[in-house]
Amino acid sequence: MEKSKFFEGCGKEGPIRCIFLCEFHPIAGPKIMCQVPDDFISKEVFEAVSVYLIPKAQLLRSTLTITVCKIKILGFPVRIDNKNYARNFFYFNLCFVCDSWARTVQYEPVVKKLSDYLTVLEVESSFLSQREANYCQEKRLIDMLDQVMVGLNSEGMCTLIEGNSSTHLKVVKIRSDPPPVLDHQVPVFVESLESFQGEQWDLTTQQILPYIDGINHVAKIAAEANVENNLVKTCLQNLVYYLVVSMVPIFQYSNSYAVTPKLRKLAVDRKLQEDCLRTVAKSGWQLPNFRDVFKLYCSMTHGTTIKDLCIRYNPSSLRIDERKLVQFGVVENLIRRINKYPVLLTEGVTGEASHLYSYFTGLHSFDEICCNLGVSSEQLEDTIEKDSNVTIICK
Amino acid sequence: MDADPLSVILVKSDSKGDRLLFRYPFAANERAENLQKHLRRKNPYALTASCFEESFTGGGDVGQHSYLDDAGLTGFSDQVLSNLFAVKQELAEAKFELKANDVRFVGHPTSLFPCSKTNKNNNRSSVLINVVFALKASASHSIVKCYYELSKRLGVALRHEEKRCGYVTAEMKTAIVVHEEGVSEEGKSPYEEILEKSSLARDLRRVYDDVKSTGLVHLRVNRWIELSFCLPQKVHHLNNRGLVVDPETIDRCLQSIRPYHGLLLLHDASHLLDSLVPDASPALIRLIKIYTPLKSLQTLSADADLTLAQVFNLAGHLVYWGKATIIYPLCESNVYVTAPNVPVHINSSLVEKFAEQFPNHSLIQVMSEFSFTISVRQKLSTSVITSCGQEQETEVQIIVWLLQHRLLVQIHTYIYYMPTVGGLSLQVNFCCIFFRFNKWGYFSGWSPCSTGTFKSFKFNVKLFKAIKKHLITYYMSLSHKILMCRKTLSDYPFKKKKNWKFYCFVYIPNKLHNSACPFFFLLFQL
Numbered sequence: 001m002e003k004s005k006f007f008e009g010c011g012k013e014g015p016i017r018c019i020f021l022c023e024f025h026p027i028a029g030p031k032i033m034c035q036v037p038d039d040f041i042s043k044e045v046f047e048a049v050s051v052y053l054i055p056k057a058q059l060l061r062s063t064l065t066i067t068v069c070k071i072k073i074l075g076f077p078v079r080i081d082n083k084n085y086a087r088n089f090f091y092f093n094l095c096f097v098c099d100s101w102a103r104t105v106q107y108e109p110v111v112k113k114l115s116d117y118l119t120v121l122e123v124e125s126s127f128l129s130q131r132e133a134n135y136c137q138e139k140r141l142i143d144m145l146d147q148v149m150v151g152l153n154s155e156g157m158c159t160l161i162e163g164n165s166s167t168h169l170k171v172v173k174i175r176s177d178p179p180p181v182l183d184h185q186v187p188v189f190v191e192s193l194e195s196f197q198g199e200q201w202d203l204t205t206q207q208i209l210p211y212i213d214g215i216n217h218v219a220k221i222a223a224e225a226n227v228e229n230n231l232v233k234t235c236l237q238n239l240v241y242y243l244v245v246s247m248v249p250i251f252q253y254s255n256s257y258a259v260t261p262k263l264r265k266l267a268v269d270r271k272l273q274e275d276c277l278r279t280v281a282k283s284g285w286q287l288p289n290f291r292d293v294f295k296l297y298c299s300m301t302h303g304t305t306i307k308d309l310c311i312r313y314n315p316s317s318l319r320i321d322e323r324k325l326v327q328f329g330v331v332e333n334l335i336r337r338i339n340k341y342p343v344l345l346t347e348g349v350t351g352e353a354s355h356l357y358s359y360f361t362g363l364h365s366f367d368e369i370c371c372n373l374g375v376s377s378e379q380l381e382d383t384i385e386k387d388s389n390v391t392i393i394c395k
Numbered sequence: 396m397d398a399d400p401l402s403v404i405l406v407k408s409d410s411k412g413d414r415l416l417f418r419y420p421f422a423a424n425e426r427a428e429n430l431q432k433h434l435r436r437k438n439p440y441a442l443t444a445s446c447f448e449e450s451f452t453g454g455g456d457v458g459q460h461s462y463l464d465d466a467g468l469t470g471f472s473d474q475v476l477s478n479l480f481a482v483k484q485e486l487a488e489a490k491f492e493l494k495a496n497d498v499r500f501v502g503h504p505t506s507l508f509p510c511s512k513t514n515k516n517n518n519r520s521s522v523l524i525n526v527v528f529a530l531k532a533s534a535s536h537s538i539v540k541c542y543y544e545l546s547k548r549l550g551v552a553l554r555h556e557e558k559r560c561g562y563v564t565a566e567m568k569t570a571i572v573v574h575e576e577g578v579s580e581e582g583k584s585p586y587e588e589i590l591e592k593s594s595l596a597r598d599l600r601r602v603y604d605d606v607k608s609t610g611l612v613h614l615r616v617n618r619w620i621e622l623s624f625c626l627p628q629k630v631h632h633l634n635n636r637g638l639v640v641d642p643e644t645i646d647r648c649l650q651s652i653r654p655y656h657g658l659l660l661l662h663d664a665s666h667l668l669d670s671l672v673p674d675a676s677p678a679l680i681r682l683i684k685i686y687t688p689l690k691s692l693q694t695l696s697a698d699a700d701l702t703l704a705q706v707f708n709l710a711g712h713l714v715y716w717g718k719a720t721i722i723y724p725l726c727e728s729n730v731y732v733t734a735p736n737v738p739v740h741i742n743s744s745l746v747e748k749f750a751e752q753f754p755n756h757s758l759i760q761v762m763s764e765f766s767f768t769i770s771v772r773q774k775l776s777t778s779v780i781t782s783c784g785q786e787q788e789t790e791v792q793i794i795v796w797l798l799q800h801r802l803l804v805q806i807h808t809y810i811y812y813m814p815t816v817g818g819l820s821l822q823v824n825f826c827c828i829f830f831r832f833n834k835w836g837y838f839s840g841w842s843p844c845s846t847g848t849f850k851s852f853k854f855n856v857k858l859f860k861a862i863k864k865h866l867i868t869y870y871m872s873l874s875h876k877i878l879m880c881r882k883t884l885s886d887y888p889f890k891k892k893k894n895w896k897f898y899c900f901v902y903i904p905n906k907l908h909n910s911a912c913p914f915f916f917l918l919f920q921l
Binding site for chain 1: 471739760768815
């Protein structure tokens with residue numbers, strides 16, 4: 001079981017198995033100074049990889065990760081040049097060891113910061129180089145590495161204090177950049193309100209937070225909060241990165257949606273069903289029937305607008321709020337929006353909608369055009385219908 | 396793109412020490428080094444940037460320097476590279492992976508024993524060679540794995556050639572002579588000279604160029620050992636821009652391939668036959684010759700006189716190499732709609748490509764017709780009024796073209812059984828659905844036959860046992876028109892009796908395929 005779950009390339013993050021410090025000894029050459037836990041890295045393994053831990057001068061101050069013998073060693077070689085040392089330099093490398101299947105990119109800044117901290121300690125008080133002469137310092141170093149390993153593995157952070165200097169280490173999760181935020185999108189909170197702390201955000205974000213209600217779109221938030229449009233987008237993108245909000249398309253009765261394969265999960269997952277019912281209910285008094293909710297989701301297909309659904313099923317009589325229904329579906333990725341893209345069929349012609357032809361390249365959706373021009377989608381649809389040169393692609 | 400190699404490097408290590416024999420591309424690197432030398436020579440007292448980096452600056456705010464520039468890999472001298480890649484004997488014959496800032500190196504260090512025929516001194520000390528590929532650090536794990544595989548294959552081929560005729564020793568000597576004696580013309584890079592003299596260097600250059608341009612390598616090392624390699628991420632990306640397919644994803648999909656699926660070649664069948672190597676599998680050639688997107692894999696296997704397992708393997712192979720994709724066989728009842736995020740706009744290259752193939756049609760017009768779900772039958776009936784059979788033929792060709800370019804997705808109908816307002820209520824331990832068919836084997840309706848707790852249905856135990864047995868056998872073997880929660884069956888063993896439930900998610904295709912019919916009848920007859 002263990003093996004099938006963790007293989008190289010599974011993309012999971014793993015704990016730190018060992019932290020060790022190695023140096024270039026003036027007599028003995030590359031050598032492990034100390035490690036926690038003891039004897040994790042055997043002498044043979046160390047000798048085999050020492051060339052990557054104590055590399056040539058060209059690779060100094062680079063994060064080097066070497067994957068061999070089922071382990072991954074992440075190091076940051078540092079050399080301090082000073083006449084006081086035996087060879088006029090002190091060369092050391094602080095390394096984290098993980099399993100070979102684990103991702104280690106998130107530890108890179110931590111290794112670098114810890115190395116820099118040790119460098120400061122070494123320059124100020126010869127913390128590392130005087131270790132052999134002073135047993136007490138060696139003990140403190142081992143304690144420090146132990147603290148780092150336990151702290152990072154359990155909490156993801158730790159604070160080190162040694163003499164007058166201190167440092168804070170934190171493992172920051174690396175996520176891919178969120179897509180750019182567009183004018184016509186609507187931010188929706190996905191983090192629960194209890195765990196949300198408004199004060200931890202910057203002033204601009206705090207200014208726009210009250211306007212995020214799941215209805216206002218970005219351009220409207222910018223206007224109402226009196227904040228520059230691009231600033232709003234940057235703040236929202238930041239919130240998306242930290243999974244506080246999620247961007248959904250603006251709700252209109254003329255929108256159509258299609259189900260995604262994830263709908264299967266809703267049919268069997270009790271917890272998701274409960275969340276769904278609580279969210280889409282019109283009032284908190286009485287929850288709607290799950291079968292009705294499921295039926296509404298299943299009826300969303302290409303070409304069926306929300307208006308059609310409302311006429312067919314009358315959601316309010318089923319105690320369902322259609323706006324919340326759509327929002328929950330989009331946030332949970334049960335349904336996806338079908339966007340309409342007007343495209344010009346032949347170039348160099350004129351028609352009813354000539355003044356809008358620059359938008360009809362197939363790259364701008366209805367929402368985008370409506371938001372830019374400040375017209376309703378009905379008006380736009382009417383204009384396009386009158387013009388035979390323009391067709392609509394839904395995708 | 397992340398899948399592109401930055402550089403290929405060949406390093407040897409033997410009793411005479413380690414040496415970088417060849418690297419490609421080399422121009423960028425030369426330039427960077429010359430520039431550095433130039434800077435240093437200009438003023439012996441001036442500090443260069445690298446001096447700063449090497450000396451300690453205290454604050455630790457020196458940003459991580461990048462080993463990448465516009466031209467590719469930069470900042471590594473030959474000595475540093477050969478020192479890094481001439482690995483210790485303990486690390487040979489295993490995956491070697493090193494990441495330095497934003498560059499990742501991957502290779503398979505291979506040890507060779509010099510050929511006894513050419514080695515006069517009878518010196519049997521081993522030589523270690525390492526073909527290393529430099530990639531961007533952001534390259535995904537599966538890309539790295541593919542390059543590792545390529546390096547390993549090259550290593551194996553070279554080992555064989557060394558054993559057969561001392562190829563590597565001879566090529567090594569050529570390269571070392573050039574490195575030591577210098578180039579014949581002034582201002583010429585030693586690597587350029589090596590390229591002219593050594594066939595191994597030319598092969599490596601070809602590997603680099605081919606992977607970078609097409610993702611496919613066909614090569615004969617020393618004009619003897621056949622080496623073929625495919626980088627699926629690159630190949631599929633070239634077929635469809637923006638689409639990155641990992642080999643792992645392909646493997647996963649191939650595990651769910653079923654007899655009723657069909658095959659769709661992405662290029663012309665005759666074109667594919669021409670591109671095959673002379674000793675390609677005759678089974679593959681036979682399959683391609685009788686290929687049609689209208690038939691299921693099972694029918695294709697019967698037509699080509701191959702076993703089903705063989706056809707599955709061949710189909711998987713074609714998918715991996717970016718030559719084909721798996722579809723449901725084209726038939727009139729198939730329903731299609733535009734795929735999400737298709738890159739169709741006025742300036743897209745697809746529009747022109749389409750116009751070349753079908754001069755009388757416009758891609759935009761066609762895509763707008765597929766904006767709403769439409770079955771092939773409906774699509775054909777619209778053109779029937781206007782024209783004859785030939786027009787219909789073109790319509791089918793258009794659908795095939797759109798499927799090849801992944802512009803369409805097929806829509807399937809799934810039936811969910813929800814006996815109570817709360818969905819699949821916990822009280823229902825057992826539910827089973829009967830299907831009705833008309834005399835032609837077409838589905839005509841369904842009804843729940845029994846729902847309720849298990850105890851009240853004791854008389855149904857026999858029925859249940861039979862159904863369970865058949866469901867499982869059919870699930871495992873062929874008829875996968877029934878998509879059933881296999882998990883619920885295994886989670887609640889029959890013996891425990893309490894709290895187990897059993898439900899079917901049934902998918903009824905518009906047209907039942909032959910393989911599915913016996914099962915439905917079986918249920919019915921019970």
